[in-house]
Every structure is written in C-alpha cells, then in structure tokens.
Amino acid sequence: MCYTDCMAKGYSIDLRERVLQAIEEGMSKMTAHRTFHISRSTIDHWFALREQTGTLAPRSMRVTRTRQLQGTAFEEFVRGQAQATLDEMAQAWQQQTGVSLTAMSFSRALNRLGWSRKKRVGATRSATKRRARSS
Secondary structure, three states, X not given: OOOXXXXXXXXXXXXXXXXHHHXXXXXXXXXXXXXXXXXXXXXXXXXXXXXXXXXXXXXXOOOOOOOOOOHHHHHHHHHHOOOOOXXXXXXXXXXXXOOOOXXXXXXXXXXHHOOOOOOOHHHHOOHHHHHHHHO
C-alpha cells in the first residue's frame, strides 16, 4: 500500500514563513492567497499551527500503531489455543488480556509467524487417499 510515498509533499517552511510575513506586513489574506497560489484555509491553518506549536514545521503524517499480537507471549497463547477458531482465539485473548481484537487481526498475526489455519474440515486428508478415490 502507498501511504506516504504517493502523497503530495507539504509546502516548504520557507514558503510558509514568507506568506505569513507578507500578511503580517500588511498584505491581505486574499491577496496572499492569489499571489502565492495557496488556499485561504491553508493560510489560516498555518497561523493556528504557529500559535499552537510555535513553529511552522508540518506535523508528522505517519501514524504508528503498536502490534498487540507479537512476541513469545503471543506464541505461547496460540500454542495453548491450537484447536480454537480465530473467533474463539479473539474471545480468549480478550478474556486473558482485556484487549479486544478481531479475528482478522489474529489471522494476520499468525501469517506473520508463518502459521496457517485449517480452511475446511477435509483439508487434512492425505493426497494418496484423494487419488485412490478418484481412480
């Protein structure tokens, strides 16, 4: 997926400073908007940003999440739930840790570990039995 590489780059800090300086020196926001080809709402946002943070540096756009399902504790939990479905694992995890996660979260975590889940009951038959029946 393309989160940060495909996105447009933010305006440079130099441009932000020049726009706000021009407005502070008497240029109207509408004139600055037309001169610098920047929307009015962006100019208002920059004023608010400078007031809140003291700088015009753009805020980080990257959102990081900590993975809830990783490490040896998770592996031990899964080994203890070997016959459970993904939904049952999610319920057991919530009871054990108090953290509510979806079955899909468990599926992705198991894939990261290189484990797969049985898709259907007949998936464990050996290939020789299937070949014998088809003959």
